[in-house]
Amino acid sequence: MAILFRSTPAATARWRPLLAELMPEHEFRFWPEIGDPAAIEYAMVWQPPPGLLASLPNLKLICGLGAGIDHLLRDPELPRHVPIMRLVDPYMTDAMSEYVVLSALRLHRQDLDYLAQQRAQIWEERDQKNACERPVGILGFGTLGQEAGRKLRALGFPVAGWSRGAKEIAGFKTYAGAEGLAAIAAESEILVCLLPLTAATEGILDAALFARLPRGAGLVNAGRGDHLVEADLIPALEGGQLSGAVLDVFRDEPLPSEHPFWTHPRIIATPHIAAETHPPTAAAIIGNAIRRFAAGQPVPNLVDLARGY
Numbered sequence: 001m002a003i004l005f006r007s008t009p010a011a012t013a014r015w016r017p018l019l020a021e022l023m024p025e026h027e028f029r030f031w032p033e034i035g036d037p038a039a040i041e042y043a044m045v046w047q048p049p050p051g052l053l054a055s056l057p058n059l060k061l062i063c064g065l066g067a068g069i070d071h072l073l074r075d076p077e078l079p080r081h082v083p084i085m086r087l088v089d090p091y092m093t094d095a096m097s098e099y100v101v102l103s104a105l106r107l108h109r110q111d112l113d114y115l116a117q118q119r120a121q122i123w124e125e126r127d128q129k130n131a132c133e134r135p136v137g138i139l140g141f142g143t144l145g146q147e148a149g150r151k152l153r154a155l156g157f158p159v160a161g162w163s164r165g166a167k168e169i170a171g172f173k174t175y176a177g178a179e180g181l182a183a184i185a186a187e188s189e190i191l192v193c194l195l196p197l198t199a200a201t202e203g204i205l206d207a208a209l210f211a212r213l214p215r216g217a218g219l220v221n222a223g224r225g226d227h228l229v230e231a232d233l234i235p236a237l238e239g240g241q242l243s244g245a246v247l248d249v250f251r252d253e254p255l256p257s258e259h260p261f262w263t264h265p266r267i268i269a270t271p272h273i274a275a276e277t278h279p280p281t282a283a284a285i286i287g288n289a290i291r292r293f294a295a296g297q298p299v300p301n302l303v304d305l306a307r308g309y
């Protein structure tokens with residue numbers, strides 16, 4: 001039995017020694033040197049080339065190396081009968097909350113304006129609310145969204161969350177469904193997207209949604225680039241409907257050099273680093289899942305392909 005590992009070359013170099021140390025009982029095959037495909041029963045993958053997983057006749061479990069699995073669903077030959085486990089790692093969850101808190105605070109405290117003032121040597125105070133007067137709405141109120149919500153709430157922000165199914169979570173206003181989206185948008189001065197990318201969520205951050213937000217709202221997108229209709233963002237910023245956007249994810253990654261988001265004064269762009277996979281903790285989680293699977297025990301965080309996440 002062997003485990004296939006496939007990620008970027010840089011990530012593979014970081015993972016290789018850890019796998020030998022934390023999962024010494026397993027034989028690893030590092031893509032593209034996969035040897036006999038019939039020997040591979042488990043796959044640990046990020047953005048595998050289309051057809052790779054289908055070429056493994058004895059594959060039993062796919063372990064995604066990220067929280068999102070849209071990179072797997074893009075493969076038209078994905079062997080859909082093989083269960084997929086997505087990565088849920090408290091280390092990543094903490095990283096994402098740091099990113100969301102930082103981004104919300106930057107928007108809330110008018111960082112973009114004060115940076116522009118500094119460059120122009122303008123000494124001028126702007127009206128400033130406290131966090132308790134700045135409602136934040138989180139689209140995607142799952143593992144990452146709820147923890148980010150707890151940390152924002154600890155700073156005083158009133159936080160609401162939007163999910164697919166209705167839920168009650170102490171301390172938060174919660175919304176679901178199309179009506180819920182309109183309602184959460186109407187009250188969110190900062191809107192955070194932490195949704196998975198599915199057919200239902202692609203392009204959700206568009207002009208129609210921006211128009212529902214209070215004028216001057218801020219946007220944080222750390223979900224996926226395809227959640228945002230890119231052509232709608234700059235008009236919303238330039239017309240004042242949005243006051244700023246913090247973007248970690250893009251339709252094309254790396255963001256092409258000529259892309260206007262790089263230089264727009266009301267956009268903060270980061271290179272998909274909000275919550276990077278952390279090999280030491282992730283290896284332990286995946287190693288444990290593979291041991292459980294091999295022993296016939298339930299494995300956590302299996303993807304529901306019908307829902308798409």
Ligand code: NDP
Binds near residue numbers: 139141163194274
């Ligand atoms: P979860 O599955 O735990 O949470 C997803 C949430 O989105 C759930 O609340 C779910 O609702 C909700 N949702 C899904 N579809 C819809 C819909 N159609 N309408 C309304 N709500 C919907 O995922 P995570 O929190 O772990 O991760 C979320 C995403 O974050 C990942 O898929 C990935 O794209 C992104 N991510 C980005 C990273 C980065 O570095 N930028 C790092 C890690 C993840 P319900 O609760 O009802 O199921």
Ligand code: OXD
Binds near residue numbers: 065066067276
């Ligand atoms: C993930 C990511 O999905 O890093 O984990 O984007």
